[in-house]
Amino acid sequence: MTTRVGIREVAKAAGVSVTTVSHALNDATSSRVKAETQQHVRDVARNLGYAPNRLASGLRNQRSQILGLVSDEITTTPFAGAMIRGAQDAAYERGYVVMVVNSGLDSELEHREITMLQQHQVDGVVYARLYHQGVELPPALSGIPTVLLDAVTGDPSVSSIVPDEVNAAETAVEALIRAGHTRIGMINNVDDIPATHGRLEGFHNALRRHGIEHDPRHLVIAEPETSGGREAALALLSQQDSPTALFCFSDRVAMGAYQAATALGLTIPDDVSIVGIDNLELIADSLWPGLTTVALPHYDMGRWAVNRVLDDIDNPDTPPEQVRLACPLIERGSVGPPRT
Amino acid sequence: MTTRVGIREVAKAAGVSVTTVSHALNDATSSRVKAETQQHVRDVARNLGYAPNRLASGLRNQRSQILGLVSDEITTTPFAGAMIRGAQDAAYERGYVVMVVNSGLDSELEHREITMLQQHQVDGVVYARLYHQGVELPPALSGIPTVLLDAVTGDPSVSSIVPDEVNAAETAVEALIRAGHTRIGMINNVDDIPATHGRLEGFHNALRRHGIEHDPRHLVIAEPETSGGREAALALLSQQDSPTALFCFSDRVAMGAYQAATALGLTIPDDVSIVGIDNLELIADSLWPGLTTVALPHYDMGRWAVNRVLDDIDNPDTPPEQVRLACPLIERGSVGPPRT
DNA sequence: CTTCCTTTGCAAAACGTTTTGGTTCGGTGT
DNA sequence: ACACCGAACCAAAACGTTTTGCAAAGGAAG
Numbered sequence: 001m002t003t004r005v006g007i008r009e010v011a012k013a014a015g016v017s018v019t020t021v022s023h024a025l026n027d028a029t030s031s032r033v034k035a036e037t038q039q040h041v042r043d044v045a046r047n048l049g050y051a052p053n054r055l056a057s058g059l060r061n062q063r064s065q066i067l068g069l070v071s072d073e074i075t076t077t078p079f080a081g082a083m084i085r086g087a088q089d090a091a092y093e094r095g096y097v098v099m100v101v102n103s104g105l106d107s108e109l110e111h112r113e114i115t116m117l118q119q120h121q122v123d124g125v126v127y128a129r130l131y132h133q134g135v136e137l138p139p140a141l142s143g144i145p146t147v148l149l150d151a152v153t154g155d156p157s158v159s160s161i162v163p164d165e166v167n168a169a170e171t172a173v174e175a176l177i178r179a180g181h182t183r184i185g186m187i188n189n190v191d192d193i194p195a196t197h198g199r200l201e202g203f204h205n206a207l208r209r210h211g212i213e214h215d216p217r218h219l220v221i222a223e224p225e226t227s228g229g230r231e232a233a234l235a236l237l238s239q240q241d242s243p244t245a246l247f248c249f250s251d252r253v254a255m256g257a258y259q260a261a262t263a264l265g266l267t268i269p270d271d272v273s274i275v276g277i278d279n280l281e282l283i284a285d286s287l288w289p290g291l292t293t294v295a296l297p298h299y300d301m302g303r304w305a306v307n308r309v310l311d312d313i314d315n316p317d318t319p320p321e322q323v324r325l326a327c328p329l330i331e332r333g334s335v336g337p338p339r340t
Numbered sequence: 341m342t343t344r345v346g347i348r349e350v351a352k353a354a355g356v357s358v359t360t361v362s363h364a365l366n367d368a369t370s371s372r373v374k375a376e377t378q379q380h381v382r383d384v385a386r387n388l389g390y391a392p393n394r395l396a397s398g399l400r401n402q403r404s405q406i407l408g409l410v411s412d413e414i415t416t417t418p419f420a421g422a423m424i425r426g427a428q429d430a431a432y433e434r435g436y437v438v439m440v441v442n443s444g445l446d447s448e449l450e451h452r453e454i455t456m457l458q459q460h461q462v463d464g465v466v467y468a469r470l471y472h473q474g475v476e477l478p479p480a481l482s483g484i485p486t487v488l489l490d491a492v493t494g495d496p497s498v499s500s501i502v503p504d505e506v507n508a509a510e511t512a513v514e515a516l517i518r519a520g521h522t523r524i525g526m527i528n529n530v531d532d533i534p535a536t537h538g539r540l541e542g543f544h545n546a547l548r549r550h551g552i553e554h555d556p557r558h559l560v561i562a563e564p565e566t567s568g569g570r571e572a573a574l575a576l577l578s579q580q581d582s583p584t585a586l587f588c589f590s591d592r593v594a595m596g597a598y599q600a601a602t603a604l605g606l607t608i609p610d611d612v613s614i615v616g617i618d619n620l621e622l623i624a625d626s627l628w629p630g631l632t633t634v635a636l637p638h639y640d641m642g643r644w645a646v647n648r649v650l651d652d653i654d655n656p657d658t659p660p661e662q663v664r665l666a667c668p669l670i671e672r673g674s675v676g677p678p679r680t
Numbered sequence: 681c682t683t684c685c686t687t688t689g690c691a692a693a694a695c696g697t698t699t700t701g702g703t704t705c706g707g708t709g710t
Numbered sequence: 711a712c713a714c715c716g717a718a719c720c721a722a723a724a725c726g727t728t729t730t731g732c733a734a735a736g737g738a739a740g
């Protein structure tokens with residue numbers, strides 16, 4: 001590698017001082033340097049392929065132009081990828097770059113990784129969870145602008161974004177109601193997490209709003225796996241006056257419901273309609289017919305989170321906000337009118 | 341935020357010069373500083389919560405301790421997450437941190453993103469693709485130690501790692517042979533990519549090695565989607581002397597084969613055995629019965645790639661190597677003995 | 681022709697490290 | 711007693727920027 005071209009090489013080639021080069025390149029509308037000179041310098045810089053050393057400028061301005069993204073786990077779902085991509089895209093648009101770090105469940109490791117981020121002088125961090133949950137912020141992060149992604153915390157001074165679980169469920173259930181269903185079953189999660197409670201609430205809201213009475217036999221609790229969904233759906237669809245439509249806690253649960261339906265000789269959506277939540281394309285697109293579901297907006301949450309933390313950096317006394325993001329319905333082929 | 345504690349604060353608190361502090365902290369076995377002093381300095385540094393500024397040290401040593409990871413796309417599959425996690429884990433173990441950047445298909449954008457990485461003075465980059473393919477290295481990367489991840493290139497001087505497609509197929513097919521199958525069908529991909537050719541070759545290798553004659557009617561080409569797999573499997577399983585086992589190009593194709601089997605009233609694995617490739621847990625775990633498949637080792641490839649690029653950085657004249665990584669069989673429930 | 685701006689450019693300091701070349705000091709060999 | 715040596719430490723330079731405080735040049739006003 002030939003020696004890197006620095007600002008002094010540019011200055012020499014352009015026949016000016018380094019000061020002038022710096023001004024020409026940075027100050028968009030400075031009166032310090034004549035427009036003509038500025039253009040000249042810029043041309044020279046481009047020709048030389050000059051790329052400013054951000055270690056140096058970061059050191060000088062106390063601003064690294066780096067964001068940290070610490071996530072709990074990057075698992076088998078594509079959620080993490082979507083969040084990272086959203087974060088990265090938003091960061092890129094504003095001249096930032098993101099360092100990804102993931103700690104598994106190990107809080108000791110997490111602490112050391114945060115320390116590394118601090119050593120690299122990250123200007124802010126996005127603290128992300130893969131599944132909507134409550135967390136407490138690691139003390140190591142105090143002093144760094146931080147926003148929560150897919151997580152909330154008790155401290156009202158920290159901004160956060162999570163999916164609006166209630167709204168997501170309402171959206172899903174209303175798609176069923178719109179198709180004409182009134183006997184609607186729900187397969188909920190056993191776990192005590194925000195999604196469980198929020199989606200149940202949304203389910204009831206939607207029914208109530210449309211004057212549909214809820215039959216308690218039509219609510220069953222299951223492990224949030226395909227097998228759990230299968231057994232739950234088997235139970236729901238075998239009872240008399242069984243539901244004509246199923247609202248499933250997740251796409252994987254919905255996949256179990258598909259299996260139950262075919263096992264019972266029922267076709268989707270003619271005999272039973274199904275909606276899920278997650279929009280895991282790998283599943284929703286692959287099922288047959290395609291699964292109508294509500295998307296969890298990980299990409300958008302990622303974008304929002306980094307834009308938010310960058311806003312905080314630019315203007316440190318922006319009031320914090322806790323956002324719940326609406327979730328769009330993705331229609332495929334699993335919802336139809338009830339069999340008359 | 342109180343003013344950051346720097347090396348000079350530590351020096352003052354320890355009653356020594358900054359030089360001594362630096363030596364005490366960095367030189368593991370220096371004769372420059374007495375062991376006792378070294379310990380003292382370290383204690384003081386820890387108590388003060390001193391964390392060296394890597395912008396400064398990077399500037400000084402011409403080494404940022406940052407790796408770039410440029411990937412083509414972070415899509416709906418969990419593959420990208422696995423690669424990133426592998427890369428991040430390996431980097432962490434060696435004191436590095438990774439900057440993730442993804443360019444979509446836009447080579448203009450990719451160029452600008454690589455420029456950003458260069459500005460941050462990354463010590464090396466991992467150039468990753470999500471699906472095994474041939475690429476040419478962007479010229480912007482010349483001069484930076486680079487290794488290819490899930491991609492190969494014509495240039496023998498650049499190291500790369502890809503899954504061993506031939507071996508993966510052999511592994512899958514041999515699992516079927518071991519269970520007793522001899523009439524084995526394959527659903528291959530239409531696309532002209534290394535995986536297509538490699539897996540076909542592995543399929544033939546395995547049959548030949550066990551003296552099984554291949555019936556050309558048992559090979560069909562399909563779109564690598566669930567729907568393609570469904571139609572292909574329908575065709576394969578409807579012919580007379582139909583295969584007793586199906587080797588599918590991917591897990592999604594295998595999912596289509598499941599759908600075809602149940603549509604034909606066949607049960608898995610009693611009437612037909614199925615293996616896939618990918619080990620997409622989201623699919624393989626959710627199918628019923630679970631899908632036996634061959635894992636594409638994205639996590640391990642990610643690890644290998646960063647370890648390799650770090651080796652190149654430490655020792656610039658390590659000879660390059662092009663590695664094909666073996667793929668392990670993951671057994672679930674979709675393979676059984678042929679119906680007699 | 682002087683004075684006083686305005687415009688344009690430069691030299692030098694600063695950011696927080698690492699490392700080079702000393703300097704001091706207590707001892708050791710002759 | 712003399713020079714010398716090594717151990718322990720330190721002052722200062724360097725890394726590549728940005729920015730402050732000045733200086734030079736040129737033009738307008740008096």
